[in-house]
Amino acid sequence: MYHIVFQEASLLPRERLLTEGPDKLSNQELLSILLRTGNKNKTVYEIAQELLGSLKSLKELASMSFQELQEVPGIGKVKAIELLAAIELGKRIQTSQVIETEQIMSSQKLAKMMQQKIGHEKQEHLLALYLNTQNQIIHQQVIFIGTVNRSIAEPREILHYAIKHMATSLILVHNHPSGIIHPSKNDDGVTQQMIEACNCLGIVFLDHLIVSTDDYYSYREETDLLV
Known part of the structure; x- marks a missing residue:
């Protein structure tokens, strides 16, 4: 209590x-x-x-x-x-200060911000963060809100906003309402699709973060898919 x-x-x-x-x-x-x-x-x-x-x-x-x-x-x-x-x-207010002024230099720092933003949500939220050449977030887009049973995104939908805002790199972030941050097979598949799609367009896919209220998983930190 x-x-x-x-x-x-x-x-x-x-x-x-x-x-x-x-x-x-x-x-x-x-x-x-x-x-x-x-x-x-x-x-x-x-x-x-x-x-x-x-x-x-x-x-x-x-x-x-x-x-x-x-x-x-x-x-x-x-x-x-x-x-x-x-x-x-x-x-x-808390998230806009980072979005407007701060360079994204570490997965840990961004993950902490995203934990506060969507870690507590009871439905799965997928966000895409679009960055410029200085690693500053120039746009943030909610791509999907819904149940975990549906594929969370299509690469073309995510890359549409990257092209629209002339982003040079992007980061995907989504929450696991269960609190278990280990990626699913679907998460692995989306990550691999995004790597391939971004490579075709010359956009750097920086990371895919999975967050809960208390923890996070970073594909860049935990795997060798993103180097």
């Missing part, structure tokens, strides 16, 4: 945020600001405490669905929508 400590000093979280900064507030205080009000049965602090108390760790909040949020007493449709919007905005 996620441990909660109620602090009497957090009675005015908005004022504390203004005077001390958001980094000084507890998780309960930050949630209280987002939830804004309580109801006739519970204060906003009690609702925030109940939500946090239902989690094993704070990162589980990022994967809660609209329905799951509404199961917490005191959180209705409007509050659930507002929380989902705040969580998604936080994810986008």
Whole structure:
């Protein structure tokens, strides 16, 4: 159970945020600001405490669905929508900083970012990252969202965006909702197809990453397919 400590000093979280900064507030205080009000049965602090108390760790909040949020007493449709919007905005801010400015120099660093972005998803997501000659991401495209039973992509669909954005290299990333990061035969097949297709067009296929919430697999690091 996620441990909660109620602090009497957090009675005015908005004022504390203004005077001390958001980094000084507890998780309960930050949630209280987002939830804004309580109801006739519970204060906003009690609702925030109940939500946090239902989690094993704070990162589980990022994967809660609209329905799951509404199961917490005191959180209705409007509050659930507002929380989902705040969580998604936080994810986008975090990933956009890397996409806009940072060179991709290691599989590990990119994998950590992708774990936060899609590692928690309950459906399989396939993303393609398109890079320029400086290894900067110039475009990110969701190629596929669905079940693991379907082939996750066709090379022509992925390479369409590479040509459109004049990318010189690309990276594939997808999640395994099961949490098992070892590649399947289908993953191996897609990787081999992409290597061959990219070679034909003079585009460098840098890596294929498989991520879960806590771990990742890199074809570049683990195999000799990409050299």
